[in-house]
Amino acid sequence: MAIILHRPRERSTGSISQRNILVQQWTRSIWITTNVLSCDDGAMLNAKNYTEEYKTSNGLKESSQTQVVGIKFLLLTCINTFQYSYLLPQVPPFLSSSRVDSILATQSAAVLMDRMESSEALRNKCAACFRQFNRMEHLVEHMRTSFHSVHEPMCGICNKHCRSFESLREHLIGPLPKQECKNIFNVQGCRFCLAIFDSPNARRFHQERCQLSSGLNARLANLSLRDNGTIDLTSARDPQVVALACKMVGGGSDGSLDLCGRICIVDENEHIVFQAYVKPPIPVTNYRYETTGIRPEYLRDAIPLRQVQRKIQDFLCNGEPMWKIRPRNGRARILVGHGLDQDLDRLQVEYPAIMRRDTAKYPPLMKTSKLSNSLKYLTQAYLGYDIQTGIQDPYEDCVATMRLYMRMKSQTHRREDYPLASDPQNRNNFASWRQSELESMTPEELLAISRSDYYCWCLDA
Ligand SMILES: [Zn+2]
Ligand SMILES: [Zn+2]
Ligand SMILES: [Zn+2]
Ligand SMILES: [Zn+2]
Numbered sequence: 001m002a003i004i005l006h007r008p009r010e011r012s013t014g015s016i017s018q019r020n021i022l023v024q025q026w027t028r029s030i031w032i033t034t035n036v037l038s039c040d041d042g043a044m045l046n047a048k049n050y051t052e053e054y055k056t057s058n059g060l061k062e063s064s065q066t067q068v069v070g071i072k073f074l075l076l077t078c079i080n081t082f083q084y085s086y087l088l089p090q091v092p093p094f095l096s097s098s099r100v101d102s103i104l105a106t107q108s109a110a111v112l113m114d115r116m117e118s119s120e121a122l123r124n125k126c127a128a129c130f131r132q133f134n135r136m137e138h139l140v141e142h143m144r145t146s147f148h149s150v151h152e153p154m155c156g157i158c159n160k161h162c163r164s165f166e167s168l169r170e171h172l173i174g175p176l177p178k179q180e181c182k183n184i185f186n187v188q189g190c191r192f193c194l195a196i197f198d199s200p201n202a203r204r205f206h207q208e209r210c211q212l213s214s215g216l217n218a219r220l221a222n223l224s225l226r227d228n229g230t231i232d233l234t235s236a237r238d239p240q241v242v243a244l245a246c247k248m249v250g251g252g253s254d255g256s257l258d259l260c261g262r263i264c265i266v267d268e269n270e271h272i273v274f275q276a277y278v279k280p281p282i283p284v285t286n287y288r289y290e291t292t293g294i295r296p297e298y299l300r301d302a303i304p305l306r307q308v309q310r311k312i313q314d315f316l317c318n319g320e321p322m323w324k325i326r327p328r329n330g331r332a333r334i335l336v337g338h339g340l341d342q343d344l345d346r347l348q349v350e351y352p353a354i355m356r357r358d359t360a361k362y363p364p365l366m367k368t369s370k371l372s373n374s375l376k377y378l379t380q381a382y383l384g385y386d387i388q389t390g391i392q393d394p395y396e397d398c399v400a401t402m403r404l405y406m407r408m409k410s411q412t413h414r415r416e417d418y419p420l421a422s423d424p425q426n427r428n429n430f431a432s433w434r435q436s437e438l439e440s441m442t443p444e445e446l447l448a449i450s451r452s453d454y455y456c457w458c459l460d461a
Contacts (some may be wrong), residue, residue, distance in 0.1 A: 127443035128152070128161035128450075140438045143446045144430050147421050150414045151456035153364050156189070156196030157181040165382070167368045168194055192384050193407065211384030212403060214396060239267035241357075241460075243336040243405070244312075245397035246278075246343045247292045249299075255286025260346040261294045263308060264394035265315075266402060272395065274315070277302035293391035309348045316351055327354045334460065336405045338375040338397065354455075359404045363454045375400055382407065408457040419459060421451040429453075 124133040128148035133139040152161040153168045158181055162168040171178055172185040172194060187200050192210045197203040242265050249261035259280035265273045277294070279302040287294050318331040325332045332355055337343055339360045344351055359365055360372040365382075367373055373381075376388045379400040387396050418425040429451060430438060438446065 123443075125443055127447040130158075130160055136439045137435070139443065140430075140435065140446070143438075143450055146450070147429060147453035148447055148450045149419070149452035149456075150416070151364075151411075151419070151452045151454075151458065153194070155181055156194075157184050164364050164366050164368060165194060166366070166373075169381075170368070192382055213385050214387060214399070238318075239273065239333065241268050241334040241336060241402075241405070242266065242273060242316075243398040243402040244340070244343060245337060245394040245401065246346060247294065247392060247394050248346065249280065249284045249288055249292060249294055250286030251280060251282050251284055253285065255288075258342070258346055259284060260305065260308075260343075261287075261292060261299060262394055263312075263347070264398050265312070266395065266398040268402065268406070270399050270402060274311070275395065276308060278308050279304045281305050290390075291388075291392050293393075305348070312347060313349050313351075316349070316355075322350065322352070325352050325355060336401050338378075338401050339372070357405050357457060357460075359401050362408065362457065364408065364456075365404065378404055405457065409460050411456070411458045413456060413458045416451070419452060420455065421453045423451070426451050 124136050124139045125131070126133075126139060126142060126146070126148070129146065131142065133142060148161050152163065153165045154161050155168060155171055155178075158178065160171060160178075162171060170176070172181055172189060173191075174182070185194075185196065188197050188203050189195065190197070190203060190207045190210050192207065195206070197206055244263070244265050246260045246264075247262040248258040251257040251259045259282065260278045261280065261284070262277050264275045267273050277298045279299050281304070284296070284299065287296060289295065316333050316335055317325065318333055320330050320332045324330070334355055334357055335351055336357045336359070338358065340351075340356050340358045359375065359378060363370075365373060365378060375397060376386075379385060379387045383400065383403055387400055420426070421429040430449070433449075
């Protein structure tokens, strides 16, 4: 996108003269040629000034008024949305050479536009997501509701903050990437964790390790299927973090009611802590064999749901009464999973949200649309292998969620004393600051006091 200001050589004597402005929209290949107003002395401070001065002058036609509003909008939108550049080699073909000359004569206008960007729009540019605002108060408003923080996924090249890894992926790879970042990412970026490395070699070395495979572990686990209904802590120290997954069979007249038919829990080392078939409290009407692999005989003598529920509840709380569970330094275990609400609901297990780490609800792993990604997609995109092909094993889901959790937990983010906007010390992002104080800050200062609205898993480390 480029904006070229065309300053006519002859000037009108009034306080206002007209200039042509050409707005080139590269992406859509549309050329708009229209008139824009400016101050007679050529001091084009900003688009607001045009309009205000225009309004104060006499004898305006209504259509011109409308046009000015339209142009103002267009101009501000262009400036705010795109980093324009002055791209003369690409003047539209229908311009005569004399007009090109006069465009060339408007270098000063371009300089003014540059100054306008640096003094006005840049000042109001969000230091995190780079959005630009006409007025400082709009930037302050944006900061109040954006909860930008050091915990957001960030472009390793331009440092742009993104709400999720998916929007970072779009920024780096497409469909509408930032070209400069894409070029570097193509040779130095890991396509799984989206980190940038010093050289293509360093990238290759890293990426081979970043991509995982479901591999041997899962198969071995299935061979030595531990299914005696006891919780096994022999293979590991008392785990502080466990991942849980269930496979559901169908109940009810049409088989659409989800009932837990099989459960698995693994520790941080992907060792099985507990694995069992579960006998639902009501009759199973659809075993969903194609995906669950569960046959009626597997559930006939399986452990009743109530027993499983008690076992898991006790195991998670680990001797801590539910009301006493705190996020830190307690005995209760961190529970990892994908769509834990549903799993816990079917198991009739209650567990406080502060102890749950749900890959379906962790904002950096969600879609740009703020909907959840499937575990299958996350495993493919972030870990680089396929799961849930054919008959699904809950062990495989446990391992995938645990790996995603470990990866998110190992992110290196700056340590802050009070990392959450909801921490009392932050008084919910900016509430303790006066509006005038905020408006006098630089975008960087605003970012420095902004805090996250979600609990980043790096804080578990
Ligand atoms: Zn922002
Ligand atoms: Zn973090
Ligand atoms: Zn970037
Ligand atoms: Zn990587």
